Amino acid sequence: MKPLSLYHPALYWLRVWQKRLFRHIAWHCSRKRYARPVVSTERLPFRYLKHTSKLIRKLGDSDLALQHNKVINLKLAVAAIDGVIIAPGEHFSFCRLVGRPTRKRGYVEGMELSFGEARTGVGGGICQLSNLIHWMAIHSPLVVVERSNHSFDPFPDEGRVLPFGSGAAIFYNYIDLVLHNPTDRCFQLKLNVGQTQLEGELLCDQVRAYRYHVFQEGHRFVREGERVYRENEIWREVREKGQVGALVMRERLYRNRVVVKYAVADELIG
Numbered sequence: 001m002k003p004l005s006l007y008h009p010a011l012y013w014l015r016v017w018q019k020r021l022f023r024h025i026a027w028h029c030s031r032k033r034y035a036r037p038v039v040s041t042e043r044l045p046f047r048y049l050k051h052t053s054k055l056i057r058k059l060g061d062s063d064l065a066l067q068h069n070k071v072i073n074l075k076l077a078v079a080a081i082d083g084v085i086i087a088p089g090e091h092f093s094f095c096r097l098v099g100r101p102t103r104k105r106g107y108v109e110g111m112e113l114s115f116g117e118a119r120t121g122v123g124g125g126i127c128q129l130s131n132l133i134h135w136m137a138i139h140s141p142l143v144v145v146e147r148s149n150h151s152f153d154p155f156p157d158e159g160r161v162l163p164f165g166s167g168a169a170i171f172y173n174y175i176d177l178v179l180h181n182p183t184d185r186c187f188q189l190k191l192n193v194g195q196t197q198l199e200g201e202l203l204c205d206q207v208r209a210y211r212y213h214v215f216q217e218g219h220r221f222v223r224e225g226e227r228v229y230r231e232n233e234i235w236r237e238v239r240e241k242g243q244v245g246a247l248v249m250r251e252r253l254y255r256n257r258v259v260v261k262y263a264v265a266d267e268l269i270g
């Protein structure tokens with residue numbers, strides 16, 4: 001049965017307002033220490049990971065203008081996070097740092113995934129930044145406290161680099177990406193919107209102690225009735241540094257199962 005909030009737009013936005021209010025109350029009342037907006041442009045000396053993702057991609061038959069609008073939104077979001085330091089014991093909240101994407105703040109219509117489809121929305125596209133930050137975080141000792149994945153797969157793969165289902169969805173402010181730093185080290189996010197790529201670095205004030213490898217297992221498409229689902233698992237291996245580092249830990253991070261919204265060739269369906 002559908003939630004009551006989906007039967008009428010007014011009920012939906014009332015529910016959104018309620019969830020946003022609860023999140024603000026939680027932020028205000030929490031004893032957690034959150035990373036604050038950066039006040040220095042200095043870089044921490046050691047790099048954990050550098051990662052880039054293509055800014056303009058062909059996504060099905062979607063309007064390419066929304067991809068260019070996404071770049072505008074990404075520049076605003078990057079400006080709010082670039083250089084932030086996550087000190088020992090602190091939490092990083094994407095939504096808390098970026099704030100609500102509104103027209104008044106310069107955000108424009110981009111593509112967002114909601115209500116089971118790709119649609120336009122102010123601030124659409126900044127999930128690309130949360131995806132990049134999440135990917136770097138899982139290559140480090142930072143702990144992912146809160147992360148959501150989209151409930152459907154809207155477009156066939158075209159130029160995909162990262163495993164399916166390894167991103168982090170954002171919807172201000174209650175669908176958030178929250179990280180925690182349980183170590184005695186400081187971590188820093190350095191971000192930039194380049195000419196063709198969204199660029200990110202995860203830096204640290206100490207030399208990296210381990211190597212991280214994140215990969216997928218059990219990827220498949222399955223048909224159930226009239227629907228096709230996409231499934232996989234995201235795994236991580238942590239090894240000692242060196243040419244052949246000893247395995248320290250192997251763990252499953254996520255198990256994904258989402259509805260596919262595009263045609264899948266019969267030979268690909270298990």
